[in-house]
Amino acid sequence: MIDKRLLVSAATLSIAALALTGCSASADADSAGGAANGTDAATATATSAEAFGGMDALVSAAQAEGELNVIALPDTWANYGKIIDGFEEKYDITVNSDSPDVSSAEEITAAQNLKGQDTAPDVFDLGSAVALANLDQFAPYKVSTWDDIADDHKDADGKWVYDYTGLMSVGYDADAVPAPESLDDLLGGDYEGKVAINGDPTQAGAAAAAVEWAALQSGGSADDVSTGVDWFSKLSDAGNFLPTDPTPATIASGETPVVFDWSYNNLAAAADAGGRDWKTAVLPGTALGSYYNQAINVDAPPPAAARLWQEYVMSDDAQNLYLAAGAYPVRLAAMTEAGTVDQDALEKVGEQPADTVQFTAEQTEAASKVLADTWATAIG
Structure with a gap:
């Protein structure tokens, strides 16, 4: 995955x-x-x-x-x-x-x-x-x-x-954490050391999309994803960011109980989650497709x-x-x-949400530059 x-x-x-x-x-x-x-x-x-x-x-x-x-x-x-x-x-x-x-x-x-x-x-x-x-x-x-x-x-x-x-989503083990109802819920104590993204945002598309979605959900836009980097910095400062690349095995073992990933990946993970109650949430607000x-x-x-x-x-x-x-x-x-x-x-x-954003090529290039320049420092 x-x-x-x-x-x-x-x-x-x-x-x-x-x-x-x-x-x-x-x-x-x-x-x-x-x-x-x-x-x-x-x-x-x-x-x-x-x-x-x-x-x-x-x-x-x-x-x-x-x-x-x-x-x-x-x-x-x-x-x-x-x-x-x-x-x-x-x-x-x-x-x-x-x-x-x-x-x-x-x-x-x-x-x-x-x-x-x-x-x-x-x-x-x-x-x-x-x-x-x-x-x-x-x-x-x-x-x-x-x-x-x-x-x-x-x-x-x-x-x-x-x-x-697909749509960027949050997959989660319903037996390990409460269902998130907003992005900021993931900053709370229930998610300490539990929130992973799918790879390195400077190299991997799903990981970059997680940061882009965070920007859209926290006041940023497709033209400025810096708020998404800031949000993940807060996640890291709270001790909730888990720097482990999720796989079906880490999900089944409980190692990565919360995962930002494309909806089709989180949906597929439920079938191979080792008996865990794996759910997929596309949070209210702006959706992100790519x-x-x-x-x-x-x-x-x-x-x-x-x-x-x-x-x-x-x-x-x-x-x-x-x-x-x-x-x-x-x-x-x-x-x-x-x-x-x-x-x-x-x-x-189901139909795609009406407020789904798809980044243009130019917006993707700009977002990639922001990630290359700021991600490592933001996560620490």
């Missing part, structure tokens, strides 16, 4: 017209500028399924590669266990899931350190700040459902695309499989799996209009 992410962009790559034969495996493909597993250089720069000659050709090319490397995707995070299983079953491609609990920053580091190796991550699922700081790491690609996605939810050149969002972002590693060893993964994640099947986990998929409005949304899952999750 440790956060793995903190928007994405990349330099635009030229694209060669591909015939079906150009998408198939070739004996000398390993020398093709970051491509591996028998895929040629033109495949590594394809910016749509049409460039392969259509979805069938893309599927054939990906199946010829045979494998896909993903990183920072815990099974319980937004239903990624079932999403991976669905991809493997549908396309008969093996998904190698490595380092599921690393941060967004560590995703990028892994891609850079493993460049040119078959074990490098092929795709990313990133929060905003880390991606914005690493724009050259991503290859542009527009999925077949591109037109379903609002313009401000994707990069115009296909360098990144939102995939899902989309994560799909992107392709510009050096993806199997570029066709990486692109097919993006197609699958943006398909009805995977988007509904996000929804079933309590996350709001980016294509929700389009699927609702088309009648392809999982209505039962939607009714369980």
Whole structure:
């Protein structure tokens, strides 16, 4: 449950017209500028399924590669266990899931350190700040459902695309602490040494969002998150801040009885809480949502499989799996209009609060600077 992410962009790559034969495996493909597993250089720069000659050709090319490397995707995070299983079953491609609990920053580091190796991550699922700081790491690609996605939810050149969002929430063990009714309740004595966030806010998206939500809840705004840093400083001064990264194991053991995290993570934690009465609270007042972002590693060893993964994640099947986990998929409005949304899952999750704030890219960058400059000192 440790956060793995903190928007994405990349330099635009030229694209060669591909015939079906150009998408198939070739004996000398390993020398093709970051491509591996028998895929040629033109495949590594394809910016749509049409460039392969259509979805069938893309599927054939990906199946010829045979494998896909993903990183920072815990099974319980937004239903990624079932999403991976669905991809493997549908396309008969093996998904190698490595380092599921690393941060967004560590995703990028892994891609850079493993460049040119078959074990490098092929795709990313990133929060905003880390991606914005690493724009050259991503290859542009527009999925077949591109037109379903609002313009401000994707990069115009296909360098990144939102995939899902949740609401920042407080998860808590109802047997260990009273139900919080406001953010300031967590400053009280009932929560001494008990309140954790999901990682380091300077590196991890969920942790940064906890501070951003605290700002919105305590008089700040999306343009000024310093009040959120101040609030966590008060939490630390009260002795209530717990500097432990929460995981399903720490929740089940009682080590982290209160956790700031995305609603879909706290909801998932209840199913694996070791018998603890784990509850999720989205507190009154302004809510905070934050989309994560799909992107392709510009050096993806199997570029066709990486692109097919993006197609699958943006398909009805995977988007509904996000929804079933309590996350709001980016294509929700389009699927609702088309009648392809999982209505039962939607009714369980409910509508987003009307006063939900989503930070813009510019606000995210500004918030990241504030966190980088002040977080360590504030927490002490």
